[in-house]
Amino acid sequence: MDLHYLTVILLGIVEGLTEFLPVSSTGHLILASELLGYDSATWAMFNVVIQLGAILAVVVLYWRTFWAVGMGLLRREPVSWRFLRNLLLAFMPAAIVGLALHDYVEMLLGAPKVVAWALIVGGVAILLIERMVKEQRFHGIADIPAIRALGVGLIQCISMIPGVSRSGATIMGALTLGVERRTAAEFSFFLAIPTMLGATTLELLKKGDQITSATVGWDSIALGFIVSFFVALLVIKWFVGLVSKHGFTPFAWYRIVAGCAALIWLGMR
Template sequence: MDLHYLTVILLGIVEGLTEFLPVSSTGHLILASELLGYDASTWAMFNVVIQLGAILAVVVLYWRTFWAVGMGLLRREPVSWRFLRNLLIAFMPSAVIGLALHDYIEILLGAPQVVAWALIAGGIAILLIERAVKDQRFHGIADIPTVRVLAIGFIQCLAMVPGVSRSGATIMGALMLGVERRTAAEFSFFLAIPTMLGATALELIKKGDQITSAAVGWGSIALGFVVSFLVALLVIRWFVGLVSKHGFAPFAWYRIVAGVAALIWLGVR
């Protein structure tokens, strides 16, 4: 297989595997650029667009939930309005802070060492939070109080540091604030939709020259999108079942091992 298309498929798999796991998809894509030796700036638009493939997987898997909420909004059902309200409130901190700090975030995206240390620190944090959390009183997204939803939104902003993980920050923040595991994971999935759409829109606006040039090629971008979508479909179902039974510790240990390995590799290459 041509090396270019092998890279396309590998990056699509990495995005689909890691977007919704608490291991940082952005961090893995940054480390992949270092490992595979490709020019990350050339592939910037590719990495942005294939994230939408993973987001589409959430829409497909949870279409019944979105349909029920949409119908509930039309019928003015309070639970549907609370569901929508909580998603929008949790999204607002990342929208405001992400826009304000976009240039600084771009600098961090070029620092693989930051990713490695963030993977390790995040893994340790997950282990500590898993042991400390006992109170899980909220079993539905619409049931989470507004103040706690806003706090989860601010905690999600920690993921602007590459390697922290948007889903990991959101899920751990939700657990600390009394949300049970499955609901915390699904809240992270749903919150990814406005968050990633907003981030993608910002990237498209900031990098308009890459939109027209598509240095990687639109055929490659389409292939990466499809691969990301298909892999994410499988991962989301598996992930929800796993954390409902076993928690998040396996991902914490993976983060620590991956971070240490990355530091060693970056130090000796």
């Protein structure tokens, strides 16, 4: 198989594996670009768009939830309106900050050492939060008070630093605000839909002409999309079962080891 398409498949696997785990998909894609020796700027559009494959996996796995909420909105059921309210409140801060700091965030995407340090610091933060958080008061997304949903959204903004992890920030933020583990994970999954759709739309508006480039065209993007979709389908179910039983500590240690290994490797180059 052509080396280009092997790279496409590998990046699709990395995206599907890491998008919903608290380990930073963007950070892993940046480190993968350094490891494989390709120009990350050339593949920036590809890396953003294939995230929609992972997002589609959430829609497919949770279609009954979305259908129930949609029907509830039509019937004006309070629980469905609270569900929608909480998603919108949690999405708003990232939308505002993302638009304001887009150029600065793009600059950080070319800094693999930032990713490595963020992996380590984030891993330590997860270990501390897992030890500190005891009370879990909210066992459904619609049960989360509006102010706490907004708080999760504000914490999500930290994940604009590559290596922090969007899912990690939102899940840990939800835990500190009293949300039960499984609900925190699912809230993060659902929040990824408007967040990543917004990020992809912004990239398409700014750099849509890159899709037609000779290096990364529609065929490559389609293949990466499909691979990330199927891998994410498997990961989401496994992840929810794991954190419900064992929490997030394994991912914290992985982040610390991966970050240290990345720093050592980057220092040897």
